[in-house]
Amino acid sequence: MPSVTSRLLDIQSRIPRGVTLVAVSKFHPVEAIREAYDAGQRDFGESRAQELAVKAPAMPEDVRWHFIGHLQTNKVRQIMPHVSLIHSIDSIRLLRIVDSEAARIGRTVDVLLQVHVAREETKFGFTPDELLAELPAQWQPADTSSVRVRGVMGMASLTDDNSRIAADFSEIARVFRELREGLFAGVATFDTISMGMSDDFGIAIDAGSTMVRIGTDIFGAREY
Ligand SMILES: *Cc1c(COP(=O)(O)O)cnc(C)c1O
Numbered sequence: 767m768p769s770v771t772s773r774l775l776d777i778q779s780r781i782p783r784g785v786t787l788v789a790v791s792k793f794h795p796v797e798a799i800r801e802a803y804d805a806g807q808r809d810f811g812e813s814r815a816q817e818l819a820v821k822a823p824a825m826p827e828d829v830r831w832h833f834i835g836h837l838q839t840n841k842v843r844q845i846m847p848h849v850s851l852i853h854s855i856d857s858i859r860l861l862r863i864v865d866s867e868a869a870r871i872g873r874t875v876d877v878l879l880q881v882h883v884a885r886e887e888t889k890f891g892f893t894p895d896e897l898l899a900e901l902p903a904q905w906q907p908a909d910t911s912s913v914r915v916r917g918v919m920g921m922a923s924l925t926d927d928n929s930r931i932a933a934d935f936s937e938i939a940r941v942f943r944e945l946r947e948g949l950f951a952g953v954a955t956f957d958t959i960s961m962g963m964s965d966d967f968g969i970a971i972d973a974g975s976t977m978v979r980i981g982t983d984i985f986g987a988r989e990y
Contacts, residue, residue, distance in 0.1 A: 770798055771805040773984050781978060785971055788832050788960075790981030792817065793988040796824045802984065803829065811853075811979050815841035822848035834919075834979055836890050842867045852877040853919040853960050853979075856890045858905050861913060868912035877913050878960055879945075881920040883937045889921060894941045902949045915950065917958030917976075918942045922966055931966050935973035942974075 768776075774789065781787055790811040791799045799810060799821065808828060812818040813835025822831055830850040837845075837854050845852075846867045855861050855877045868875045879901075882891030892901070897918075907915065920938035922931040942959050950956035962970025962978035970978060981988065 770801040774805050786977040788979045789984050790979050794985045815844045819844050839863050854880050856880045865910035865913045876916045878919040881918050881938050881941050883934045884923040919960035931969050935970050939974040
């Protein structure tokens with residue numbers, strides 16, 4: 767089996783400049799993360815609060831930790847000292863709690879709004895309509911001073927149909943553009959579209975992704 771280092775270099779060579787690679791290290795041990803770190807990788811993604819809280823202190827301070835899983839409000843405090851970017855804000859309530867927890871420890875945290883476009887009912891996130899029509903009535907960027915909303919995150923439907931996947935990613939990119947021209951008009955830091963995983967990151971990049979989240983193609987299969 768190829769090493770983490772060689773897989774990482776291969777993925778990096780397939781991602782254009784300007785697209786950030788988040789190496790999704792969930793369920794993999796610190797030793798594997800360390801190997802990727804030694805190969806130059808600094809952005810790592812985790813999906814469980816407890817796992818992030820254990821791994822972060824075991825790694826150097828210049829790692830940028832991304833929280834990509836569903837975030838329960840009672841876990842926000844656990845990740846707050848460690849996390850650079852929370853990809854999975856899926857309610858206004860969670861956004862406000864993240865803001866107050868960040869303020870409580872005197873920091874600012876970057877977040878993304880999760881958009882639900884996939885056909886599966888089980889995926890979390892705001893629908894496009896909730897973001898474009900309802901969010902502006904209930905929340906404004908100036909309402910929360912310790913979170914910076916940097917953009918959106920989304921996933922495509924679970925399917926082998928590449929045209930369906932491309933349509934899902936285009937929809938996420940459209941929501942991003944409408945928010946940038948609407949609720950976030952003039953906010954220069956609203957600049958991130960997080961979409962694309964091991965199986966579909968090429969399609970996501972073609973659709974405008976600025977950040978891909980890749981686990982299996984770097985670290986191998988996960989054991990659940
Ligand atoms: C696990 C996970 C990934 C990485 O998936 P791979 O298919 O292993 O690349 C990306 N994004 C989210 C939200 C995940 O939960």
